[in-house]
Amino acid sequence: MGTMDTTGILVKHAIKIAEELCSTAIIVSGDFDLADIETNIPIYYVPRRQKSIIDNLISDSQEDEKRLKNILEPMVREATGNTQHIEQAAAIEHIIGELRTGTIVGIIQTRESGAIVTHEVSQSPLIRTLQKCEERVDPEVMRAALAIAFDIASSGREGHKIGTAFILGDIEEVLQRSHQMILNPYAGHKDEHRNLLNKKNWESVKEFALLDGVFVISKEGIVQAAGRYLDVDAKEIDIEQGLGGRHVSAAAITRDTFAIAVTISESGGTVRIYMDGKELLCLDYMERPTLQK
Ligand SMILES: Nc1ncnc2c1ncn2[C@@H]1O[C@H](COP(=O)(O)OP(=O)(O)OP(=O)(O)O)[C@@H](O)[C@H]1O
The missing domain is CATH 3.40.1700.10 (DNA integrity scanning protein, DisA, N-terminal domain)
Incomplete structure (x- = not known):
């Protein structure tokens, strides 16, 4: 199955989740657009997250335990980094733009991975800190x-x-x-x-x-x-x-x-x-x- 299919399926389900949750917005991070999708939920695009230098550090250790760590740690970093990216975009749009509080659905597509995340804007650490x-x-x-x-x-x-x-x-x-x-x-x-x-x-x-x-x-x-x-x-x-x-x-x-x-x-x-x-x-x-x- 090619990347196109994966993205298509990811998007289809993300829209379904967003509609079921009555989301206030869908935030897309990746190189695709949802122009053909029919939904009343506002769709925002954020530029892909720039990876930090640490994200790209991979060593090819011979020891099993270390090797596992070397695989898992970048995955966790990538997942948290991308989730935070969506959360920050939502918070910024809420603070200085028009985005209302409520649940937002984020669609993340990187070269290697895809994910759907949900995020409660009012619970954002950023917004709570600002309060x-x-x-x-x-x-x-x-x-x-x-x-x-x-x-x-x-x-x-x-x-x-x-x-x-x-x-x-x-x-x-x-x-x-x-x-x-x-x-x-x-x-x-x-x-x-x-x-x-x-x-x-x-x-x-x-x-x-x-x-x-x-x-x-x-x-x-x-x-x-x-x-x-x-x-x-x-x-x-x-x-x-x-x-x-x-x-x-x-x-x-x-x-x-x-x-x-x-x-x-x-x-x-x-x-x-x-x-x-x-x-x-x-x-x-x-x-x-x-x-x-
Ligand atoms: N106590 C101060 N009150 C107001 N302005 C100051 C004060 N101290 C330094 N500045 C001014 O801030 C400018 C930047 O100084 P400096 O590079 O040391 O600060 P900075 O915190 O690194 O800020 P920036 O990131 O804007 O460069 C300088 O032009 C300086 O005149």
């Missing part, structure tokens, strides 16, 4: 900040590498512990022109992301300042090694205040969220799923 921020920052503001962060990360992929940070909430304390590196481009502007909840204002935020320093944003979404330097004691901040001054100081300000920090790294466009001085979430850049028309 921890709700007491400090309006969830809609958090969504907007993440949507902009992902846009910046994606334009970074097109060659304009940009790194920046949004410091959200507890503005009085944050402003006290920071100063302008350059003239504040938001000074004197009306609230309606610096409100993150209005998409019209996102373009200017993306432009000012090119400035050095960080953004300070109220928990209601009003941008107070850009080009701000955080005066914090970064000693004893324990975050991932290799991250520079902006990440360390963003983490530190969340230790010293009730603010939440969203950072975008210049290299690689990884989006991170810090709270209480610790990393709450780390999202590797991934292309947003596209909806089948």
